[in-house]
Every structure is written in structure tokens, then in C-alpha cells.
Amino acid sequence: xxxxxxxxxxxxxxxxTSVKIECRSLDFQATTMFWYRQFPKQSxxxxxxxxxxxxxxxxxxxxxxxxxxxxxxxxLSTLTVTSAHPEDSSxxxxxxxxxxGVSEAFFGQGTRLTVV
Amino acid sequence: QKEVEQNSGPLSVPEGAIxxxxxxxSDRGSQSFFWYRxxxxxxxxxxMFIYSNGDKEDGRFTAQLNKAxxxxxxxxxxxxxxxxxxxxxxxxxxxASKIIFGSGTRLxxxx
Numbered sequence: 001x002x003x004x005x006x007x008x009x010x011x012x013x014x015x016x017t018s019v020k021i022e023c024r025s026l027d028f029q030a031t032t033m034f035w036y037r038q039f040p041k042q043s044x045x046x047x048x049x050x051x052x053x054x055x056x057x058x059x060x061x062x063x064x065x066x067x068x069x070x071x072x073x074x075x076l077s078t079l080t081v082t083s084a085h086p087e088d089s090s091x092x093x094x095x096x097x098x099x100x101g102v103s104e105a106f107f108g109q110g111t112r113l114t115v116v
Numbered sequence: 117q118k119e120v121e122q123n124s125g126p127l128s129v130p131e132g133a134i135x136x137x138x139x140x141x142s143d144r145g146s147q148s149f150f151w152y153r154x155x156x157x158x159x160x161x162x163x164m165f166i167y168s169n170g171d172k173e174d175g176r177f178t179a180q181l182n183k184a185x186x187x188x189x190x191x192x193x194x195x196x197x198x199x200x201x202x203x204x205x206x207x208x209x210x211x212a213s214k215i216i217f218g219s220g221t222r223l224x225x226x227x
Contacts, residue, residue: 006159034215043219044160044204093159095215104150105215110159 002028004096006108013084013115021079021111023094029074030096034105035067038091050077084115119143120207122218131227135192137203139218142186145210149181151190152204154220160204164190195225 003026013019023033032051036044048064050056050071058064068080077096081088091112095105121140129135137151148167152160164179166172166188172179178191188207192199205218 032213036217044217046214046216049214091157097215104148104162104165106162107152107159112157 002026002096002098002106004030004094004106004108006094006111008111009109010112011114013113015085015115016083018080018082019084019113021081021092021094021113023077023079023096023108025075025096025098025106028096028098030077030098031074032097032105033071033077034095034097035069035077035079036093036095038093038110044093047079081113084113086115089113089115118218119209119216120205120218122203122205122221124219125222126224127221128224128226129195131195131197131225133195135195135199135223135225137190137192137205137221137223139188139190139205139207140186141188141205141207141216143207143209144183144186146183146186146207147210148208149179149188150206150215151177151179151188152206152217154202154204156202163203192223197225197227199223200225 005024007022035047047062048056048058056069071077093110094108097105151164154160166179166181176193180189202220202222204220206215
């Protein structure tokens with residue numbers, strides 16, 4: 001399958017600071033990228049969908065001013081958690097899809113964020 | 117009603133047997149169906165995808181799709197302990213703009 005690289009894999013930050021997570025498609029052009037959050041023993045929760053060059057579409061209940069998503073190129077999307085709080089501690093995972101339509105999405109390795 | 121439903125399990129299957137995982141979805145216009153495997157603390161990895169009614173086989177895995185019943189399943193033959201994981205069913209909606217995941221079924225293969 002295609003390769004999606006997510007960085008960093010693990011980050012610890014202080015409450016009130018911002019954290020940026022990068023998601024790169026290494027061997028294909030990702031027209032769509034998805035950002036998910038997963039709490040322990042729970043399902044993946046879709047946070048937002050972004051298409052290259054356009055604004056992200058956020059799911060209901062996700063604060064777009066707190067979770068800033070940028071999809072500036074066909075190979076890179078970033079998620080910035082602004083003014084992080086302990087309740088934002090979670091496993092954040094990106095996935096990328098190569099073309100519009102029904103193709104499968106491939107996941108990055110995930111980022112475990114701990115806010116202290 | 118959830119868009120994609122799975123039994124959370126755990127489903128316990130003896131080594132060497134067939135594991136059967138099931139999933140139902142609510143959007144009759146759904147176009148694509150995926151099975152992902154997720155080990156604890158890791159991100160999901162794609163196992164199978166299926167677009168058309170019927171069966172699709174890949175090694176020990178068989179995906180089955182029945183659009184009339186809005187049902188998709190995954191069979192794992194000759195189950196191995198390394199198959200123990202959470203299996204996520206995922207579906208693209210009729211607009212195909214996003215992929216919706218079920219909550220996952222935890223599978224445990226006992227030696």
C-alpha cells in the first residue's frame with residue numbers, strides 16, 4: 001500500500017502551548033486528507049476532512065479555531081492544536097486518499113499527544 | 117442509528133479456526149467498503165477493500181459484501197495469534213467525500 005508518514009510520533013507539551021503535527025504522503029499525491037482522534041479503547045473519531053488548496057471541513061463539535069488544519073500541497077497536511085489543555089491529550093491520526101472518489105485511504109503512524 | 121455498526125466483542129476464536137467479523141451500514145448509497153486492522157497503540161492498516169457485491173479473497177482473508185442487506189463481513193481463515201487485534205469496518209458514504217468507521221471488533225485468537 002501507499003506510504004503516509006506522520007510526525008512526531010509522540011509529543012509532550014505544557015498546557016497553553018501549541019503543537020503542530022505533520023502528515024505527508026510519500027509516494028502518491030493526496031487530494032484528500034483526514035484527521036482523526038482516538039481516546040483509549042474508543043473508536044476513531046473523524047475531526048476534519050481537507051482537500052488540497054481548500055479550507056478543511058470540520059465535523060460537528062470540533063472547534064476549528066482550536067484545531068487548525070492546513071493542506072497546502074498534495075503531499076502535506078498539518079494539524080495544529082492551539083492552546084492545548086490536558087483534555088486534548090489523545091492519539092491523533094491522519095489518513096490520506098490519492099484521488100477523489102472511492103479509493104482507499106492510508107494511515108500515518110499516529111501522534112500520541114500528552115498535555116501536562 | 118450509527119452509520120456503521122460493529123459488535124465490539126471481544127470475539128474469541130481458537131487458533132486455526134475461521135474468524136467471522138460482521139458490519140452493517142445505514143447509508144444505502146455507500147460505494148466503498150474497507151476493513152482495517154489496528155493493533156493496540158498503533159494506527160490502522162488496510163487489509164481489504166471491496167466495491168461490488170459478492171466475495172473478494174486475498175490470502176487468508178475474504179471480504180463479503182451484500183448491498184441489499186447493507187452488510188459487509190470479513191472472514192479470516194486459519195486464524196493465527198498474530199491476528200489478535202481490533203478490526204475496523206469503514207464505509208464511504210454516497211457522496212464518497214469521507215470515510216466513516218465503525219467502533220471496531222476486538223478479536224482474540226487463543227492458542
